[in-house]
Amino acid sequence: MTVSARAPLDPLGTADAVTRRRRLRSVTPVPWRRPLALTGLAVIGAWVVVAIFAPLIAPDNPLAQKFTILAGPSAANWFGTDELGRDVFSRVLFGARITLPLAVILIVSAMIIGAVLGGIAGFFGGWVDNMIMRLADLVFAFPGIILALAIAAALGPQLRNAVIAVVFVSWPSYARLVRSLVLSARSAQYVVASRLLGSSGLRVLFVDIRPNAAGPVLVLAALDIGNAVLLLSGLSFLGLGAQPPTAEWGAMVAEGAQNFNDWWVGLFPGLAILTVVLAFNFIGDSLRDMLDPRTARAVRI
Numbered sequence: 001m002t003v004s005a006r007a008p009l010d011p012l013g014t015a016d017a018v019t020r021r022r023r024l025r026s027v028t029p030v031p032w033r034r035p036l037a038l039t040g041l042a043v044i045g046a047w048v049v050v051a052i053f054a055p056l057i058a059p060d061n062p063l064a065q066k067f068t069i070l071a072g073p074s075a076a077n078w079f080g081t082d083e084l085g086r087d088v089f090s091r092v093l094f095g096a097r098i099t100l101p102l103a104v105i106l107i108v109s110a111m112i113i114g115a116v117l118g119g120i121a122g123f124f125g126g127w128v129d130n131m132i133m134r135l136a137d138l139v140f141a142f143p144g145i146i147l148a149l150a151i152a153a154a155l156g157p158q159l160r161n162a163v164i165a166v167v168f169v170s171w172p173s174y175a176r177l178v179r180s181l182v183l184s185a186r187s188a189q190y191v192v193a194s195r196l197l198g199s200s201g202l203r204v205l206f207v208d209i210r211p212n213a214a215g216p217v218l219v220l221a222a223l224d225i226g227n228a229v230l231l232l233s234g235l236s237f238l239g240l241g242a243q244p245p246t247a248e249w250g251a252m253v254a255e256g257a258q259n260f261n262d263w264w265v266g267l268f269p270g271l272a273i274l275t276v277v278l279a280f281n282f283i284g285d286s287l288r289d290m291l292d293p294r295t296a297r298a299v300r301i
Contacts, residue, residue: 034289040282043275051096058090062247070262080264082255084245091247092268098248100276102163103228110167111221114174119209121175122182133179136172144169148231152240159248162241166231170224177220181213215287223284226277233273249273 050057060066067077067085074080079088121132139147148165155161186209233250235241237257242248249269256266 034286036282037286040279040286043279044283047096047100047272047276047279050093051100054093054097058087058093060087060090062086062091062094063245070259070265072262073264079268080262082252082265083259083262088252088264088268091252092249092272094247095249095252095269095272098159098242098246099229099232099250099273102159102232103225106163106167106232107170107221107225107228110170110224111174111217113167114171115178115213115217117171118175118178119182119213122179123186123209129179132175136175139169139172145231145234148235149238149240152235157240157243159236159242159246162232162235165235165240166228169231170228173220173224174217177216178213181216182209185209185212219284219288222280222287226280226284229273229276229280 063086065085067081067087069081069085070083071077071081077087077089079092082088082091117132117136121129142150148162148169151165151168152162155164232241233248233253236248236250237254239254242251244251249272252269253266253273256262256264256269259265
């Protein structure tokens, strides 16, 4: 007597459930599968709107000294007032107009300088590579914040000089990254074919290799914007960046440190810095996952 083989029962419909989940993921846009990226974009988008429309959103002039000194948060002053009777809420909103554009400008500047120097070093090699990389090593030999402090102090306590200092300590990271990418791509078949067709070295570097190196550089830039915000705020906190009466987040946190018992003076600009840094880190992490073939495939499945 033979017993016929029977397929195992699936009372919960596991196979059908898996199929339905795959179909749902196939029709779901990829961005909606990354909640951290959406959260970061939403936060940065909100701060961009605040920076653009701060004169319309802010209830008062950030420099007006017309309120009670060091008054706590209330219906009249949502974030309280500082030691000069200025509305902290209005100053936080106007601070976005300084911190966000400067952070983006200095990261773009550092990215361009570092990418160009790193690409030249990796493609041409020899003494050019040694000279550029030794300069990068010299910058890396000092802690970033210490070197930025020294440069800003030498140039003078101004916001422009603080930006120059942060750019100077930021470009070597891009130079090393681009150099490693160029070294790995220099022997690729498409590069060799382009050289055999008569393309110049600069054309191969900026036309053939640049698109393949753009992804990791953009990821590093997205992550570095948060660090740039911290560095700029740190320099302003130490008196080497924005000068009074400018409404800048780092300088406002420094005012709060001088009035430690009046917690609202430094808390709210500190929370603004926290949200911006976290948002850019979320975006950078999500970009890295999307541009990494292994994690990108895991999201698409």
